[in-house]
Amino acid sequence: MTLYQQWQNRLEENGKTGTYRDYFRDYLAQETEAYREILDGEQKRISGVFQELAAHYHMEPITFIGFLDGINTSLTQEANLEELTEDSTIDVTIDYEKLYYNMLKVKADWLYGLPQWDSLLSTDKKKEIRLKLHEDSHITVDKTGRNDPCPCGSGKKYKKCCGK
Secondary structure (H helix, E strand, C coil): CCHHHHHHHHHHHHHHHCCHHHHHHHHHHHHHHHHHHHHHCCCCEEEEEHHHHHHHCCCCHHHHHHHHHHHHHHECCCCCHHHCCCCCEEEEEECHHHHHHHHHHCCCHHHHCCCCHHHHCCHHHHHHHHHHHHHHHCCCCCCCCCCCECCCCCCCEHHHCCCC
8 A cells, every 4th residue: 555545544534533624633733833934934845855855844654645635735846655665766846836825725724924025925926826816716706697598598588498
């Protein structure tokens, strides 16, 4: 079983046993510390042997694969998590703007609110990213006019059918 599958199983088991909240509280504390270190050092590149990197960030390998799962869509090129083993060599680059955007998207205020962001992204850049997220999440709905064909497919005008 791959590390990634073990991570998925651990999440599922914690969900079934009711320990999910406690497990995630511990995980999020470790994740926050890893991000603090990465952002403090303005470290865009994470490279090395998987097992050594996990130890560096004070995580067990299964937890570290979970961390990589969370950051994967914020990398310049996503890693194939299914193929990673404890002996794999990792060389990934973080796109800070994507990372900030993704943190906003999942409402991870404990991460996007870290003071380390202030030296990495200007206030204007953070505002620009927030506006982009707002635009991306804005749903546009085409409004059916009274005299348009009914969207139900009846062939009648909307006002004579579903618009009554």
